[in-house]
Amino acid sequence: MLDWLPKTPDANSDVLLSQRDDLGSFREAIRAWIAERLPADWLQRLRGADHETYVAFQKWWFAELSRVGLATPHWPTGAAGVALPLSGQIVIYEELARAGAPSPTLYAFSIYHVPATLLHAGTGEQRAKYLPGVRERGDVWCQGFSEPNAGSDLASLRTQAEKIDGGYRINGQKIWSSSGADADYCLLLARTDAAAPKHKGISYFILDMRSAGVDVRPIGQANGESEFNEIFLDDVFIPDAELIGKQGEGWGIAQATLAAERGIIIFELVERLRLAMDARLDEGLGAEPSWWRNGTRRHEFLSLYAEMRGIQRLIRQGMESEGDPLVASLVKVAYAELLQHYTDWVVRIGGLSAQVAEPLTLGTGRHGEMPMPDYLSSYIWTISGGTNEVLRNIIAERGLGLPRDPIKTP
Amino acid sequence: MIGQEEAIDLARGVADLVSDQFDSRALHAFVDSGALRSLRLSAMARELGCFALALPEALGGLGLGIADLVPTYQVLGVSMPPLPVLSSALAGDLLAQADADYWIAHLQDGEGFAVSLPPWSDLRLERGRDEGKLKGTLDFVLDGADARFLLARADSDSGPVWLALEVAAGGVTCARVPLIDETRNAARITLEDITISPRSIIAEGQSARQLDDRLAVHAALALAADSLGGARAILDKTIDYMKVREQFGRPIGSFQALKHRAANLHLKATVAQALLDEAVEAQRDGDLSAAMLAHLAFAQVADAYAAIAQDCLQLHGGIGFTRAHDAHIHLKRAKLNLALLGGTDAALEAAAHLVTR
Numbered sequence: 013m014l015d016w017l018p019k020t021p022d023a024n025s026d027v028l029l030s031q032r033d034d035l036g037s038f039r040e041a042i043r044a045w046i047a048e049r050l051p052a053d054w055l056q057r058l059r060g061a062d063h064e065t066y067v068a069f070q071k072w073w074f075a076e077l078s079r080v081g082l083a084t085p086h087w088p089t090g091a092a093g094v095a096l097p098l099s100g101q102i103v104i105y106e107e108l109a110r111a112g113a114p115s116p117t118l119y120a121f122s123i124y125h126v127p128a129t130l131l132h133a134g135t136g137e138q139r140a141k142y143l144p145g146v147r148e149r150g151d152v153w154c155q156g157f158s159e160p161n162a163g164s165d166l167a168s169l170r171t172q173a174e175k176i177d178g179g180y181r182i183n184g185q186k187i188w189s190s191s192g193a194d195a196d197y198c199l200l201l202a203r204t205d206a207a208a209p210k211h212k213g214i215s216y217f218i219l220d221m222r223s224a225g226v227d228v229r230p231i232g233q234a235n236g237e238s239e240f241n242e243i244f245l246d247d248v249f250i251p252d253a254e255l256i257g258k259q260g261e262g263w264g265i266a267q268a269t270l271a272a273e274r275g276i277i278i279f280e281l282v283e284r285l286r287l288a289m290d291a292r293l294d295e296g297l298g299a300e301p302s303w304w305r306n307g308t309r310r311h312e313f314l315s316l317y318a319e320m321r322g323i324q325r326l327i328r329q330g331m332e333s334e335g336d337p338l339v340a341s342l343v344k345v346a347y348a349e350l351l352q353h354y355t356d357w358v359v360r361i362g363g364l365s366a367q368v369a370e371p372l373t374l375g376t377g378r379h380g381e382m383p384m385p386d387y388l389s390s391y392i393w394t395i396s397g398g399t400n401e402v403l404r405n406i407i408a409e410r411g412l413g414l415p416r417d418p419i420k421t422p
Numbered sequence: 423m424i425g426q427e428e429a430i431d432l433a434r435g436v437a438d439l440v441s442d443q444f445d446s447r448a449l450h451a452f453v454d455s456g457a458l459r460s461l462r463l464s465a466m467a468r469e470l471g472c473f474a475l476a477l478p479e480a481l482g483g484l485g486l487g488i489a490d491l492v493p494t495y496q497v498l499g500v501s502m503p504p505l506p507v508l509s510s511a512l513a514g515d516l517l518a519q520a521d522a523d524y525w526i527a528h529l530q531d532g533e534g535f536a537v538s539l540p541p542w543s544d545l546r547l548e549r550g551r552d553e554g555k556l557k558g559t560l561d562f563v564l565d566g567a568d569a570r571f572l573l574a575r576a577d578s579d580s581g582p583v584w585l586a587l588e589v590a591a592g593g594v595t596c597a598r599v600p601l602i603d604e605t606r607n608a609a610r611i612t613l614e615d616i617t618i619s620p621r622s623i624i625a626e627g628q629s630a631r632q633l634d635d636r637l638a639v640h641a642a643l644a645l646a647a648d649s650l651g652g653a654r655a656i657l658d659k660t661i662d663y664m665k666v667r668e669q670f671g672r673p674i675g676s677f678q679a680l681k682h683r684a685a686n687l688h689l690k691a692t693v694a695q696a697l698l699d700e701a702v703e704a705q706r707d708g709d710l711s712a713a714m715l716a717h718l719a720f721a722q723v724a725d726a727y728a729a730i731a732q733d734c735l736q737l738h739g740g741i742g743f744t745r746a747h748d749a750h751i752h753l754k755r756a757k758l759n760l761a762l763l764g765g766t767d768a769a770l771e772a773a774a775h776l777v778t779r
Contacts, residue, residue, distance in 0.1 A: 163739050165669035188740050234735070234743050234750030306767070356732075364562045364761045369600040384602040384757065388750065391743050394736055401679065417677065 014068050016057065018049060020075045029081040032100050042082070042107040049076050050113055055381070060371030063238075067194050070118035070375065071150050077116065078147050082108075084123050086276060087143075088131065098331050105283035115284070117239070117375035118191050120277060121199075122146045122153040128272035129199060129216075133257040133265040138218065142197065154195035156186040156219060156243055157266070163188075164402045166201075167210045167263060171245060173202035173217065180204070180217070180255075182225075182248040188396060192228045192241030195221045200250075201266055204259050216262035218254040225249075235388035236372050267337075273397035274340035278347045279331055282324050285351070289317050303361040316354050323347055338411040341403045348393035348400055355387035429484040433494040436470045441501035446748060452504060453604040453751060458568055459504050467505050468532045475507070476514030482530050483514060488640045489706040492647045492698070499651025502605045502755065508644050509565040512537040513573050515640055516584065516633055522624040525586045528571055536569035536589075536609075540638050541764040545576035547583050547618060554578070554618040556585065559610065564762070566609030567598040573624070574613075575634065582630040585622050592616075603754040639713050642720035642769065643705065645759050646698050649727035653691050656752040660684070660734040667739075680737065687730050694726040714776040721769040728756040 028045055031037040050073075051057070058069060077083035085101050087093025096104075116123070126146060130139050145151035162169040171184025182202055189198070198219040205213035219226070225248040230238035257265045292313065296304035303309040323346045330339040359366045366383035373381060394400050408414045424432070444452075444463060452460055467473065475491060477483025486494075491511055498507055513535035517526045529535060538545075538560050545558035556576060563572065569589055576583050589596050595612040625633050661684055664675030674680055701715035709715075735742040735749035742749045763769060 158740065161668075163669060164674075165671075168669070168671075232745035234745060234747075234753070240740075308767070352732075359757060360760070360765070362761075363765060367602050367758050367761050369602050384754070387757075388753075391735065395739055395743055399739060400736075404679070 013065055014072060016051060017069075017072050018051075020072065021079055023079070025080050027080060029094055029096075032094070032096060035099060035103055038100065039103045039107060042104060043111070045080060046107060046111045046113055050111065054114065055112065055373055058373045061374065063193075063374065066374035067118060070114070070116060073114050074116050074119050074150050078150070083116065083119070084127070084147055087123075087127055087147075090131065090139075098328065101279070101331075102283065102328070105280045106287065109284040109287040115280070115375070118152055118194060119146075119150075121155055121190060122151065124272040124277045125155065125199065125269045126153045129256065129265065129269045132268040133216070133261075137253070138256065142218065145196075151196045152191055152194050153197045153199065154189045154192040154221070154241075154243075155269070156189060156198045156200035157269075158188045159185055160187055164399055166266075167214070169201060169203060169214065171200075171202040172206070173204045173215055173250070175204065175259075176249075179249055179251040180215075182217075182219070182245045182250060184245050186243040186245070187231075187240075189228075189241045189243050190239050190396075192221075192243050193230050193238075195228075197221060198243070199256075199269060201262050204262075208260065211263045212260055214262035214266075215259045216256040216265050217250050218256060219248070219250055220254075223248050223250070233388075234391065235385045237374055237385075237389075239375070239392075270398060271337060271340055274337075274344040274403070276331065278343055279327050281351075282320070282327050282347060285320060285354070286324050289320055289354070293317060309357075309361055312357055316350065316357060319346075319350050320354070323350055338407065341398075341406045341411065344393075344397060345400050345403045345407070348390070351393055352387070352390040355383070355390045359383040359387045424479070424484070426490065429486055430490045430493060433475050433484055433486055433491065434497055436467075436472055436475075437494045437497035437507075439470060440467050440472060440503055440505065441497060444501050444503040449502060449605075449748070449751065450746065454745070456604070457504075458598075458607055463503055464505060467503075467507070472505060472507055473510035473532060473534075474514060474530060476511040476518060477526065477529065478518055481518070481526055483518075486511075487706070488515065488636075488643060489702045491640075492643055492702050495644045495647035496651040499648035500655040502652070502751065504605055504607075506534055506536070506565040506569070508641075508648070509534075509536050509569070511644070512539075512637060512640055513571075516573055516637060517586075517624065519633060519636065520584065520624040520629070522586065524621055525571065525573075525624065533571060534565065534569040535571045535573060536563045536566040537573045537637070538563060538575055539641055539763060540634070541768060542575055542577075542634075545574055545613065547576040547578040547585070549578055549580065552620065554623075556587075556613050556616040556618050559612045561610055562599060563609050563611050565607060566596060566611055567607040569609075572611060574611075575630070575637075578626075581627050582634060583623060584625040584630050584633050585618060586624050587616065587618070587622055601758065603751075603758040605751060605755060606758065635713065638763070638772070639705065639716040641763055642716040643698075643701060645762060646701070646716075646719040646723040649723045649756065649759050650691070650695055650698055652752050652755055653694065653723075653727040653730045656731050656734045656749060657687055657691055659748060660687075660737050663738060683733065683737065687733060690726050691730060694723045697722055711776075714773045717769040717773040717776065720763065721766040721773070724756070724759045725766055728753070728760055731756045 028041050031041050074083055082104055084093050085096040085104055088095045157166060159169050173180040173182050198221055200217045200219040201214055203213050204215040225246040227244040229242045231240045232238050295301060327343050330343055362383045370382055372385060409416055474483040475486050479485040514529055543558060543560045548555045572587055572589050574585050576585060593614045593616040597610045599608045599610050601608055664680060665673055667674050698719050701719040704712040704715045731753040735753055738749055741747055
């Protein structure tokens with residue numbers, strides 16, 4: 013089904029990373045590598061393709077990126093990464109964006125949240141067992157956090173983890189799990205102590221998705237895709253060795269996971285957005301399309317462009333200052349709002365032609381492919397990873413020191 | 423002979439009946455099926471006279487004028503049934519104005535009509551001695567995918583001309599345009615040197631210009647009413663949700679930030695309703711400002727629907743993003759409404775040219 017793709021070499025190659033000290037050469041080498049490996053018509057070929065094809069394609073691309081060290085450039089050397097400095101990462105993302113290369117959406121969780129969690133709180137054995145699996149075998153991970161009754165109020169989660177001989181017995185239900193249907197492993201939060209205060213009774217586990225009792229169901233989404241899933245857990249067994257940190261410490265460790273969602277993952281996306289908006293600016297100046305000649309639309313665009321430039325700088329600064337949670341929350345809210353406003357603007361200038369449904373290319377909602385699916389996909393950012401509402405609370409209370417809402421006794 | 427009030431109530435009652443048959447479950451089943459119509463619902467609607475509302479009573483309709491139809495459009499904007507009520511009413515009103523008996527008979531028979539909407543496409547009619555030749559493309563005809571007849575507006579050497587033609591006629595190519603909004607359908611209709619008999623010409627010159635303006639006003643008010651119905655529906659649903667959904671040990675509606683947001687949305691919807699009422703009254707009274715107000719109403723209310731639907735989806739959190747929820751259906755309808763008639767830009771420009779105080 014994907015015979016038009018080149019076969020990925022088995023061995024890793026240093027050909028790109030060996031040039032990382034000279035950004036000019038690094039950039040040229042990456043550009044040449046992408047041109048050589050990625051078929052120019054990949055997007056057209058994947059239009060209307062089914063989920064299975066999307067997954068196979070994502071796995072192929074991720075393997076390609078991994079072979080030359082471009083999949084996890086931000087991983088520290090302790091995780092067999094190269095701890096590429098920010099300047100190097102910018103070059104990589106700029107070149108991928110410039111080439112219109114696929115975003116590894118199937119792997120977003122695997123390359124950001126998983127190392128953030130295991131490097132923060134995993135044992136040496138857990139890191140050795142799982143991190144290479146992502147890089148070398150293309151293991152897919154998903155998140156098992158939210159529940160139908162524990163969305164914004166994640167700490168009220170009710171999935172149970174009962175301590176038994178050799179491990180834990182898990183019962184419950186998770187929802188909004190990206191890539192859940194294709195995941196090999198899951199980062200799972202479950203309650204080990206129902207009597208303890210709610211934040212203190214939660215533990216963090218690595219769940220093998222092939223375990224007995226795990227049932228995954230895709231959820232149809234407004235943007236036409238079904239990236240999110242429900243995960244039903246029925247007497248699932250998790251061995252002791254798969255507990256991350258200590259029992260009851262899950263909530264604290266999960267903050268590291270959540271932080272990944274609000275910082276570094278957005279970095280790549282904003283670099284792509286920068287390129288897309290620069291291209292539109294060039295289009296305006298060059299061909300003077302009707303939206304450029306319409307003063308209102310032109311001004312709206314320039315205002316959005318200004319916003320984007322500010323956010324891009326903020327994220328780059330944030331990356332250098334190592335994950336200040338306030339900056340991460342600001343960045344996430346700012347990016348999500350900008351994305352929604354910009355994609356909405358694109359729908360608007362598209363008029364009736366933007367209202368026509370075309371076959372979707374899965375997982376490319378952020379590629380500027382189709383106005384309405386892109387716009388609808390912006391909700392993935394305003395709602396997941398902490399809704400903009402919750403993040404505003406964090407900004408106001410933890411960032412600005414404003415008093416918490418008084419607790420009403422019902 | 424029924425009175426005007428009675429006719430308005432009758433029409434709205436018919437819309438209510440149809441809506442009762444098309445509840446949320448039916449809506450989602452329809453949307454997920456990818457079907458063009460619900461045949462059962464269409465048959466019921468036809469029986470109830472849904473597609474003849476704008477025809478004079480003597481011709482089997484309810485004799486409803488543009489302003490009178492607004493409550494019906496608003497009810498249907500709530501339930502969103504896949505019925506060509508708007509297209510039939512636009513056609514009925516145009517044909518009644520033009521006294522086009524031959525074509526009215528087809529409407530009476532329950533045949534589907536589609537009507538080209540502004541901004542006008544490039545259709546060119548070359549007049550001959552008896553017959554004419556028509557060519558051009560209509561990129562986006564609402565309800566065009568299964569219409570049997572088309573009312574189109576062309577340019578000719580003697581000015582604008584309104585024409586009626588059969589979609590199945592030779593030289594007409596009709597291709598369905600799949601929409602993001604799964605509750606409606608559209609088609610691209612290409613006309614290649616169609617022979618136009620005198621019977622097909624339903625208005626020309628000054629009469630045609632009057633129909634242009636009348637259609638623009640009718641469509642503007644209809645889409646404004648549809649938008650308002652939909653906006654109120656999703657807003658009411660959202661407010662109900664905020665009362666029952668609990669997080670952090672309390673209903674999410676108890677958080678002040680969300681309360682303010684709900685209040686703002688309600689304010690927006692309430693003012694939009696009042697503006698529509700203003701425009702409807704001006705239309706009914708034949709005010710000089712009626713056309714201006716109709717275009718302003720479309721611009722403001724269509725915008726309001728999109729803004730309200732957008733925020734209501736967000737207020738539902740994760741479930742708002744699912745296909746199983748109504749929010750995305752409303753949002754997609756709102757966005758299509760905003761793209762029709764040349765959008766708010768065209769509407770506000772039209773209003774600017776019609777300023778009368």
